[in-house]
Amino acid sequence: MSDAGSRTPRPRRAWLLCALLGLLAGLALGLMACDQVEDVADVVGMGENPGPLRIGLLLNLSEGAPGRAVERRQAFELAIRHVNDAGGIFGQHVQLVLGNSTLDPDQAVAEARRMVEEAGVHAIVGPTSSANALAVAEQVSGPLGIPTVSPSATSPSLTNADDNDFFFRTALADGAQGPVLARVVREQGFGNVGVLYRNDPYGIGLFEAFRNAWKGGINAVPVVDGKDSYLPELRQSAAAGASALVVLTFESEGTLIVQEALDSGLYTSFAFGDAVKSPDVVRTIGGDRLGGMYGTAGAPAPGAASEAWDAAYASIYGAPPAFAYVRETYDAAIALAFAAQAADSLDGAAIRDALREVGGGPGQKVTQDPGSIKSGLGTLSDGMGVDYDGAVSLDWDANGDLRRGHIGVWRFTAEGTVEDVDVISIGQQV
Numbered sequence: 001m002s003d004a005g006s007r008t009p010r011p012r013r014a015w016l017l018c019a020l021l022g023l024l025a026g027l028a029l030g031l032m033a034c035d036q037v038e039d040v041a042d043v044v045g046m047g048e049n050p051g052p053l054r055i056g057l058l059l060n061l062s063e064g065a066p067g068r069a070v071e072r073r074q075a076f077e078l079a080i081r082h083v084n085d086a087g088g089i090f091g092q093h094v095q096l097v098l099g100n101s102t103l104d105p106d107q108a109v110a111e112a113r114r115m116v117e118e119a120g121v122h123a124i125v126g127p128t129s130s131a132n133a134l135a136v137a138e139q140v141s142g143p144l145g146i147p148t149v150s151p152s153a154t155s156p157s158l159t160n161a162d163d164n165d166f167f168f169r170t171a172l173a174d175g176a177q178g179p180v181l182a183r184v185v186r187e188q189g190f191g192n193v194g195v196l197y198r199n200d201p202y203g204i205g206l207f208e209a210f211r212n213a214w215k216g217g218i219n220a221v222p223v224v225d226g227k228d229s230y231l232p233e234l235r236q237s238a239a240a241g242a243s244a245l246v247v248l249t250f251e252s253e254g255t256l257i258v259q260e261a262l263d264s265g266l267y268t269s270f271a272f273g274d275a276v277k278s279p280d281v282v283r284t285i286g287g288d289r290l291g292g293m294y295g296t297a298g299a300p301a302p303g304a305a306s307e308a309w310d311a312a313y314a315s316i317y318g319a320p321p322a323f324a325y326v327r328e329t330y331d332a333a334i335a336l337a338f339a340a341q342a343a344d345s346l347d348g349a350a351i352r353d354a355l356r357e358v359g360g361g362p363g364q365k366v367t368q369d370p371g372s373i374k375s376g377l378g379t380l381s382d383g384m385g386v387d388y389d390g391a392v393s394l395d396w397d398a399n400g401d402l403r404r405g406h407i408g409v410w411r412f413t414a415e416g417t418v419e420d421v422d423v424i425s426i427g428q429q430v
Helices: 009-025 027-043 066-085 105-117 132-143 155-158 174-188 199-212 232-238 252-262 279-285 304-317 327-345 347-358 370-381
Strands: 054-059 095-100 123-125 148-150 165-169 194-198 216-222 242-250 270-272 294-298 364-366 384-386 405-412 419-424
Touching: 009 279, 054 066, 054 194, 054 242, 054 327, 066 095, 066 242, 066 304, 066 327, 066 370, 095 105, 105 123, 105 165, 105 232, 105 405, 123 327, 132 148, 132 165, 132 199, 148 327, 155 199, 165 370, 174 242, 174 270, 174 294, 174 405, 194 199, 194 232, 216 232, 232 242, 232 252, 242 252, 242 347, 252 279, 304 327, 327 347, 327 370, 364 370, 370 384
Parallel strands: 054 095, 054 123, 123 148, 148 165, 194 216, 194 242, 242 270, 270 294, 364 384
Antiparallel strands: 294 405, 405 419
């Protein structure tokens, strides 16, 4: 835990340095330098506290849905803003580093290594896909001792990743989503379905969770990305007389699959996993063709706290987020910042060990509200504990998985939008 008393002398030395800068280069320059003086104090050896915390955001910025990446980046930046507005970590502004993982696990590993070895990040938010997360967890996070929190990697295979306990996630594993999706499909009156699922850890994991909960007929076909047509796979999935198609792919593949299914007449009814929850899909295909089709995705806890966070996000970016796992990206950044403050250290193992303390331990309840975050940082600086509850309750088990959370049910509308219609609680809610 941190010792607030050890930090008391630092602000006095910082402002003394500001005054000296003012004498040397004019008052205006001296005051402008005050925002950076904490970093200068470290350089000249005046402070004993850790240097600025650097958190990396590892996103797919070059492929797939740009809107999804934009919203997650905005949520990450909002988290850093709220922490810095509250005084930062160790009295210094948190620094952010952006990395482009693409959809290639090898590229994700290379980019994660660059962020650690060249940019000097102490922790990572991401990667956002399960295949990339598995590779980074086992080849970077674990071996290099970098605490890593993914907001959207949901594959069950990550539960037993060889990550040396450095990989966590703020999204429920798909063992929770699969049964909810199976229930939603049954409630729509479908008893015999085709399934197209992405042939990677994400698609396989979600399909297996769906299949294990499904009681009707099923004809499932794996697909790979980057194809110009999925008609052969669609015909194979429909061969047993399926009345609906369940699409468990990323957005770009899912859009093409649904278009070809409709144009060929093979399917007119669909259900979707979380990666296809996108307003761009229904805008591209049309609300007249997709309106009333349901899907599932991770969801924040309903209530005033989530509504307040949506309002704070919208006040800066113009509207609440439209994609899944945006709030979870915010939570991942806040949790890592809190853990560094609780550990009073930039050491990866120390931050990792503090994550469970700030996410599910005893202490002051902290929410996503900026005022609550500021209060929580003050509590941590005083050496006391906090229990941060954001979009999800960050009560992590021994594998870095959430013990409880929520799965949302959504649908495309005839007006060309995505509408959230229900939230299902998973695990014991306290």
